[in-house]
Amino acid sequence: MKVKNLSGGQELLCVNVDKVYDWVTSQASVNLPGTTITFPAGVADPCAAGTNILDITAEVTVGAVTEVGDRVNRTFIINGAEVTLQRVTIVKSLxxxxxxxxxxxxxxxxxxxxxxxxxxxxxxxxxxxPEGTAINVSAYDTESSVSGACVAGVGLVVDIAAVICQSIQVTAPVTIELTADFCAPRENIIAACPAPAIPPQCPVVFPTPLA
Incomplete structure (x- = not known):
């Protein structure tokens, strides 16, 4: 094979990257009505006698995401063309x-x-x-609302509603060939020393011209 010279600072590279086969964003919702909140030992009880609740908030953290079950093929007609997609089921831990x-x-x-x-x-x-691809799910925003009240003999009971905005990508590792420019560092920024300052004179009083 004859190797062609590349112009400038370019080089022919083989790079390992993740190819994206599909990418969607979606909204996942979770509702937990009538949930009793347990507080750690040693903290103040917000439902103690005479205590007035001012505000209740909820913070949602997304944990592990697992694909479950088999991928099931299904044929669709999209823009007049027949395409086979796979039904993928995922479970998110919150x-x-x-x-x-x-x-x-x-x-x-x-x-x-x-x-x-x-x-x-x-x-x-x-x-x-398709077979050989991986499902990657990342949550990029969450919102939640919560309301509740103290119930005698039970404690704090709340209704929680949360929404998770998520990005879902189907990827597989591939090796691609590309021609790329080399990167070079920028010029370093050095603070220059200021020029020596000359103190101002008092010409009204000195020097005075000789008579």
Missing amino acids: SIAVTVSALTALGAQITVTGVPIPATVTESYFLCA
């Missing part, structure tokens, strides 16, 4: 932490966080996901 701000009977403001609540979300998508 952890939801509820934080309560309250005013005690003595007038002190407290903020306590309950034991994280585990939850799972199962979803199915039709994707271009």
Whole structure:
């Protein structure tokens, strides 16, 4: 094979990258009505007598994402062309932490966080996901709303609704050939020393011209 000379600072490269076969974004929802919040031992009880709850918030953390079951082929007609996609089912593990701000009977403001609540979300998508590809899910935004009240003999009972915005990509490692320019470092920025300053004179008083 004859090797051609490349112009400038270019080189023919073989690079290992992940090829994206499909990419969608979606919204996953989770609702946990009537959930009793347990607080760690030693923290103040927001449902103690005389305590007034000021605010309740929830923070959602997305954990492991697992593909379950087999991928099932299904044929669609898209823009007049027949295409076979795969139904992919994924399960996301969530952890939801509820934080309560309250005013005690003595007038002190407290903020306590309950034991994280585990939850799972199962979803199915039709994707271009042939054998040998991997499913990569990343959450890039979460929103949650929570309301609740203290129930006698039970504790704090809340209704939680959360939305997870997620990116779902189907990828596989490939080796590609490309022609690329070499990168070079930029010029270093050096703070220059200022020129020596000459103190100003007082010409009104000195020097005075000789008579």
